[in-house]
Amino acid sequence: MKALILKNPGEAVIESVPEPKAEDGKILLRVRMIGLCGSDLNSYRGKNPLIQFPRILGHEIAATIVESSRSIPGLEAGVNVTLSPYTSCGKCASCLQGRPNACASNQTLGVQRDGALTEYITVPPEKLYRAASLSLKELCMVEPLTVGFHAAARGRVNTNDIVAVLGCGGVGLGAIAASHFSGARTIAVDVDDAKLEIAKQAGAQHIINTSREPLHDRLQELTGGHGPGVVIEAIGLPQTFRAAVEEVAFSGRVVYIGYAKEPVAYETRLFVQKELDILGSRNALAQDFQRVIQMLEARKFPVEQAVGNIISLEEAPRVLQAWSGNPSKFTKIMVQMDETT
Ligand SMILES: [Zn+2]
């Protein structure tokens, strides 16, 4: 079967690999559609410290069950599913606390182990989520949205909150949708008008384009001078890491999902003075997958607007190269697998 293999940074090729078998309690899936996100772009560029080469990418997955090595009600052949791309060891401190999303030895599909940009994969049944009313494109959107949903859950976002989300890329968009779905008033912040437009459709009541509007003044204006009670940082730059603690209200909550690539200098006085809850957020839990599916089933997310390009596996090496050369020209890319295989 064909697979897209990242041999080295910048070198993606389509090659033949052996087909997996449904054994050891696993389920054989035919891959139907794969979404690509910023973390795939990072891997392609050799900027993901967790990846080893060669590697098959692909962790945002819509697939159809082909066969199971044992019979599980609801997971019969022909059922469409999406899945959680993470593993957990069951033994580390996070796992013992019931937080396997932050497992110390997590292996994400397409990063620490081979992913789904291929024709068939096998997966343990407990990783699968079925949602009969979702299209393949919608199933593919589940995993990327869970990351933002987990961040909103970490921030205990509820109907009484005003939430500011810094960054409206895939992860930020999930946090906006989650905050809105939880009934909070939501403010989207970015420098890109097109992204802010999608953020609005995902439920942001207010948008701030910081390339032409002062962040502090606008946030104060929108929150009666208090600042937002929750700030979710989904960019990963030192200045936005700092802005989160500077702009959040007294006794507010700050959630970080952006990965800062360099050390960040802080006015730590603000942590104490404002008595902040400062929270990290990583990957997602089963309940985050279920919430995203609920939201997509309720047709509360602008899937059509959020997905930019649907390409074939054959086109993927060329598109990866073009994307890497000019990331801002692309909205979400999805790879549709060859229907004839
Ligand atoms: Zn992703």
Ligand SMILES: [Zn+2]
């Ligand atoms: Zn663990």
